[in-house]
Amino acid sequence: MQENAIELRNITKRFGNVVANNNISLSVKKGEILSLLGENGSGKTTLMNMISGIYFPDEGHIYIDGKEVVISSPKDSFKYGIGMIHQHFKLVDLFTATENIVLGLKEKGRFDIKIAKGNVKEISAKYGFALDPNKKIYEMSVSEKQTVEIIKVLYRGAEILILDEPTAVLTPQETKKLFKVLKRMREDGKAIIIITHKLHEVMAISDRVAVLRKGECIGVVNTAETNEAELTEMMVGKKIELNIQRSEVVNPVDRLVVENVNYYDKEGIKILDDISFTARSGEILGIAGIAGSGQRELLESIAGLISVSSGSIKYNDPVTNETEDLCSKNPVQIRDLGVRLSFVPEDRLGMGLVANMDIVDNMMLRSYNQGKTAFVERKEPRDLAERIIKQLEVVTPSATTPVRQLSGGNVQKVLVGREIASSPTVLMAAYPVRGLDINSSYLIYNLLTKQKDSGVAVVFVGEDLDVLLELCDRIMVIAGGRVSGIVDARTATKEEVGFLMTKTDGGLTNE
Amino acid sequence: MSNKSGRKHEPLIHITKRASMVWYKAWIVRAVAIVAALLVSAVVITLLTKDNPVEVYAAMFKGSFGTERKVWVMLKELVVLLCVSLAVTPAFKMRFWNIGAEGQVLMGALGAAACMFYIDDKIPNVALIAVMLVVSILLGMIWGMIPAFFKAIWNTNETLFTLMMNYVAMQLISFFIMIWVPNGSSVMGTINSATESGWLPSLFGQKYLFSILIVAVTTVALFIYLKYSKQGYEISVVGESENTARYVGINVKKVIIRTMAISGGICGLAGFLLVSGINHTVSPNLAGGVGFTAIMVSWLAKFNPIVMILTSFLIVFLQIGAGEIATTFRLNESVADIVTGIILFFIIGCEFFVQYKINFRSKHKEEGHA
Numbered sequence: 004m005q006e007n008a009i010e011l012r013n014i015t016k017r018f019g020n021v022v023a024n025n026n027i028s029l030s031v032k033k034g035e036i037l038s039l040l041g042e043n044g045s046g047k048t049t050l051m052n053m054i055s056g057i058y059f060p061d062e063g064h065i066y067i068d069g070k071e072v073v074i075s076s077p078k079d080s081f082k083y084g085i086g087m088i089h090q091h092f093k094l095v096d097l098f099t100a101t102e103n104i105v106l107g108l109k110e111k112g113r114f115d116i117k118i119a120k121g122n123v124k125e126i127s128a129k130y131g132f133a134l135d136p137n138k139k140i141y142e143m144s145v146s147e148k149q150t151v152e153i154i155k156v157l158y159r160g161a162e163i164l165i166l167d168e169p170t171a172v173l174t175p176q177e178t179k180k181l182f183k184v185l186k187r188m189r190e191d192g193k194a195i196i197i198i199t200h201k202l203h204e205v206m207a208i209s210d211r212v213a214v215l216r217k218g219e220c221i222g223v224v225n226t227a228e229t230n231e232a233e234l235t236e237m238m239v240g241k242k243i244e245l246n247i248q249r250s251e252v253v254n255p256v257d258r259l260v261v262e263n264v265n266y267y268d269k270e271g272i273k274i275l276d277d278i279s280f281t282a283r284s285g286e287i288l289g290i291a292g293i294a295g296s297g298q299r300e301l302l303e304s305i306a307g308l309i310s311v312s313s314g315s316i317k318y319n320d321p322v323t324n325e326t327e328d329l330c331s332k333n334p335v336q337i338r339d340l341g342v343r344l345s346f347v348p349e350d351r352l353g354m355g356l357v358a359n360m361d362i363v364d365n366m367m368l369r370s371y372n373q374g375k376t377a378f379v380e381r382k383e384p385r386d387l388a389e390r391i392i393k394q395l396e397v398v399t400p401s402a403t404t405p406v407r408q409l410s411g412g413n414v415q416k417v418l419v420g421r422e423i424a425s426s427p428t429v430l431m432a433a434y435p436v437r438g439l440d441i442n443s444s445y446l447i448y449n450l451l452t453k454q455k456d457s458g459v460a461v462v463f464v465g466e467d468l469d470v471l472l473e474l475c476d477r478i479m480v481i482a483g484g485r486v487s488g489i490v491d492a493r494t495a496t497k498e499e500v501g502f503l504m505t506k507t508d509g510g511l512t513n514e
Numbered sequence: 515m516s517n518k519s520g521r522k523h524e525p526l527i528h529i530t531k532r533a534s535m536v537w538y539k540a541w542i543v544r545a546v547a548i549v550a551a552l553l554v555s556a557v558v559i560t561l562l563t564k565d566n567p568v569e570v571y572a573a574m575f576k577g578s579f580g581t582e583r584k585v586w587v588m589l590k591e592l593v594v595l596l597c598v599s600l601a602v603t604p605a606f607k608m609r610f611w612n613i614g615a616e617g618q619v620l621m622g623a624l625g626a627a628a629c630m631f632y633i634d635d636k637i638p639n640v641a642l643i644a645v646m647l648v649v650s651i652l653l654g655m656i657w658g659m660i661p662a663f664f665k666a667i668w669n670t671n672e673t674l675f676t677l678m679m680n681y682v683a684m685q686l687i688s689f690f691i692m693i694w695v696p697n698g699s700s701v702m703g704t705i706n707s708a709t710e711s712g713w714l715p716s717l718f719g720q721k722y723l724f725s726i727l728i729v730a731v732t733t734v735a736l737f738i739y740l741k742y743s744k745q746g747y748e749i750s751v752v753g754e755s756e757n758t759a760r761y762v763g764i765n766v767k768k769v770i771i772r773t774m775a776i777s778g779g780i781c782g783l784a785g786f787l788l789v790s791g792i793n794h795t796v797s798p799n800l801a802g803g804v805g806f807t808a809i810m811v812s813w814l815a816k817f818n819p820i821v822m823i824l825t826s827f828l829i830v831f832l833q834i835g836a837g838e839i840a841t842t843f844r845l846n847e848s849v850a851d852i853v854t855g856i857i858l859f860f861i862i863g864c865e866f867f868v869q870y871k872i873n874f875r876s877k878h879k880e881e882g883h884a
Contacts, residue, residue: 306761307763308760308761333763334760334761334762334763335763336763337763338763346761348761350757353755353757353758354755354757354758354760354761355758355761356758357750357751357754357755357758358754358755359754360750360751360754364747364750367747368751368758368762369762371744371747371748372744377743377744377745378742378743378744379742379743379744379746379747
C-alpha cells in the first residue's frame with residue numbers, strides 16, 4: 004500500500020454566506036492520478052486554490068507525507084512540492100522556454116543558463132516531453148506552452164501536480180501525448196490531480212475519481228469499478244422540482260435557422276464546430292453546456308458581434324415573410340434589415356450596459372441614433388426607464404442613478420427590461436439569472452415565458468440543469484463547441500443532459 | 515491553526531467608496547480644503563521668509579485683479595488654457611490619452627503664421643483671417659488624426675504616439691523659422707508688424723476680447739456637443755466600454771478618428787488664437803506646456819466644459835499670483851511654486867474625501883455596541 008502524498012481532512016471554505024467547500028476530505032497517493040469531477044461552481048477550483056496557497060481554509064487540516072502543514076501562500080505550497088498548472092498560462096511571450104522555466108527561482112550563486120538548459124532537457128527526456136528549450140513562447144502552440152508550464156513546476160521539484168482542465172485547449176492528438184506524459188510521471192511516483200469535465204478522459208487516465216457537487220464531496224470511486232453513467236448521476240444529482248410555470252408551445256414557426264456554423268478565435272482555436280439548430284417562435288430553446296463550450300461565441304455571432312468563419316445564419320421575418328441572412332453583418336446592419344433581435348449578454352455591466360451611465364442613458368443605448376437631428380432625445384428613454392423601474396420593481400434611488408450603484412438583480416432587470424421593450428422577435432439571454440436571488444430569478448423566468456407566449460423565439464443559455472429542464476421546451480447541449488444533442492425538455496432527464504454535456508467524442512446524437 | 519487568527523483582525527483604517535455625496539457637502543469639503551491649504555501655506559511662508567502671509571496673499575490676488583490691464587492679461591491666459599483644456603476633453607472622455615495637445619496647438623499656430631507670412635496683404639484682412647482659421651484648424655485636426663488612425667487600425671499606443679508628435683511639430687516650427695527669418699536667426703519677430711494683416715482686430719478697444727469671445731462660444735458649443743449630441747453620447751459609450759459600443763453597433767474606429775479630429779481641431783484653434791489674436795509671432799515654445807496643464811484642468815473639472823472655466827481660472831490665478839509674489843517680495847520663484855503646489859495638492863487631494871469614506875476600527879466597534 005502506497006502512502007498518501009497529500010491528504011485533506013474536513014476542509015471548509017466560506018465566502019460570505021456562500022459555502023464553497025463543505026467538509027471535504029480527500030487524499031492522493033504517490034504514483035496515483037485522481038480526477039476531480041464536478042459542474043461549474045461545484046467548488047473544484049476553490050479546493051485546489053487552497054492547496055496551492057491562494058485561499059486559506061476556514062476549517063480543516065492539510066497533511067503532506069503524513070505531516071500536518073499550513074499553506075498560507077503560494078510560496079508555502081511550492082515549499083511542500085505542490086505545483087499547479089492553470090488553465091490560463093502565465094508565461095512571458097518574449098522569453099524562451101528555459102528563461103520562463105527558471106524565472107523567479109532564487110538559487111544561490113551565479114546563474115548559468117546553460118546548466119538550466121541542461122536540466123530542462125533532462126526533465127524533457129525523462130518524461131517524454133518534446134520541447135525545444137530555446138524556442139520563444141510567442142512562437143509556440145498552445146500545447147507547447149502547456150508543456151513549458153508543466154516543466155516549470157517539475158523543475159521546482161514538484162511531487163504533487165494539479166492540472167486545471169489541461170485538455171480544454173488541446174486537440175485529441177495532443178491530449179493523447181499529454182496523457183502519455185502523465186502516466187510516466189505516475190510511474191515516477193508523482194501524485195497528480197486533474198480537473199476535467201470530460202468523462203471519457205476521466206475513464207482513460209485516472210485511478211480514482213472524486214466527484215464534487217455544490218461544494219460537497221459526493222464520493223470517491225475507483226475508476227475501474229465505475230462507469231460514465233454512474234459518474235454523471237453523481238455529478239448532476241437527483242432532479243429538484245422548481246415549479247416554474249411552463250406554457251405549451253403554440254404554432255411554432257422557424258424563426259432563426261443556424262446551419263453548419265464554424266468559428267475560430269484569434270489564436271486559431273476552433274470554438275464553434277459545425278453548429279446547426281433552429282429557434283422557433285413561441286418556444287424557449289435552452290442551451291446547456293459546460294461554461295466556455297462556445298455558448299458566448301454562438302450568441303455573439305448571431306448578434307453580429309463576431310463574424311463566423313463559415314456557415315449560415317438565416318432569419319425569417321414574420322411580417323414580410325422574407326428570409327434575411329445575418330452572417331457577417333454588424334448589429335446596426337442587422338437592425339436596419341428590420342430584424343428585431345434582442346440580446347442579454349453574459350457580461351451585463353461590461354457589455355449590455357454602461358456602468359457609469361444612469362438608467363436613462365442606458366435605455367437609449369440601442370435607440371440613441373433614431374431621429375433625424377444630431378441631438379439625442381431623452382424624453383422617451385426617461386419614460387421607458389420610469390416604466391421599467393415601476394413594472395419590474397427595480398430598487399433604485401432614481402432613474403438618474405448610475406447603474407453601477409444598483410445590485411446585481413436590479414442591474415439585470417434594467418437590462419432585460421430594455422431588451423424586451425423593443426418588442427423583439429428573437430430574444431437571446433446568456434446566464435440571465437447568474438448571481439440573482441430566488442425572487443429575481445423567478446421574475447426573469449416569468450418574463451422569458453411571457454415573451455415566449457407572445458410569439459418570441461427565446462434562446463436561453465443556462466447553467467442550472469433543473470432550471471433548463473423546467474423552463475425550456477427544447478434543450479440543445481453543446482460540448483467542446485459541437486452540438487452533442489438536442490433533447491425535448493419535457494421528457495429528458497438530468498442524467499441525459501449531463502451526459503451530453505461531457506460528451507466530446509463520437510458522432511452526434513439526434514433527438 | 516491558531517496562528518492564523520491574526521488574519522482575521524480588522525485593519526486600523528478601512529477605506530470604502532462612497533455611493534455618492536450630496537453636492538453641497540462635496541463643496542463644503544472643497545472649501546475646507548482651500549482654507550486648509552491657505553493655512554498650511556501661511557505657516558510655510560512665515561517659516562521660510564518671515565513675510566506676513568496675509569500680505570503675500572493680497573499680492574497674489576493683485577497679480578490677477580490689481581489693475582484693469584492685469585485683469586485682461588489674466589483673461590488672455592485663461593482663454594488659452596481653457597481652449598486647450600476643451601480640446602483635450604473629448605479625447606480624454608473617450609479614454610484616448612491625448613498628450614499631444616502641445617503639438618496640435620503648434621501646428622495650428624504654424625498654419626496661421628504661414629498664411630500671415632505668405633499671403634500678408636494680398637487679400638483683404640477678413641478673408642485672410644478666415645483662411646488662417648481654416649488652415650489652423652485643419653492642421654490641428656490632421657495632427658490629431660494621425661495617431662488616432664494608427665490607434666484605430668493597428669491599436670498603437672496613443673500616449674507615446676501623441677507625445678512624439680509634439681517634438682515633430684516643434685522641429686517643423688524651427689525649420690520654417692529658419693526659412694522665414696532672413697539672417698539665419700532662430701527667433702521670429704512680430705509678423706506683419708507694419709500692415710497688421712492677419713491680426714485679430716480689437717473689439718471695443720480691447721485687444722483680447724475677440725479671442726475671449728471665440729473661446730466662450732467654443733465652451734458652450736462643446737458642452738452641448740458632449741452632453742446632448744449623438745456623437746457626444748457615442749464618445750461616452752466608447753470611453754466607458756468598447757465592448758458595449760460593439761454590442762450596440764457603434765463603429766469604434768470611426769468614433770476614435772472623428773473625436774481626435776475634433777480634439778486636434780480645437781487645439782488648432784488655440785494655435786490660431788495664440789498667433790493671430792495674442793502674440794502675432796510663432797516659436798517652438800509658443801505653447802509653453804499649456805497642452806499638459808490642460809490635461810489637469812480637464813480632469814479637475816471631470817470633463818465638464820462649464821466647470822473648466824473655474825478650474826482653468828484657478829490654475830491661471832495661481833500661476834500669475836506666484837509670479838507676482840516672487841517679484842513683489844523679491845522672493846525666490848521657488849517659494850511661489852511651493853505655495854502653488856500646496857494649494858493644488860489640497861484641492862486635488864480633497865477629491866479623495868469626496869469619493870471615499872474612511873472608517874476607523876475603534877469607532878466602528880463603538881458603533882456596533884451602541
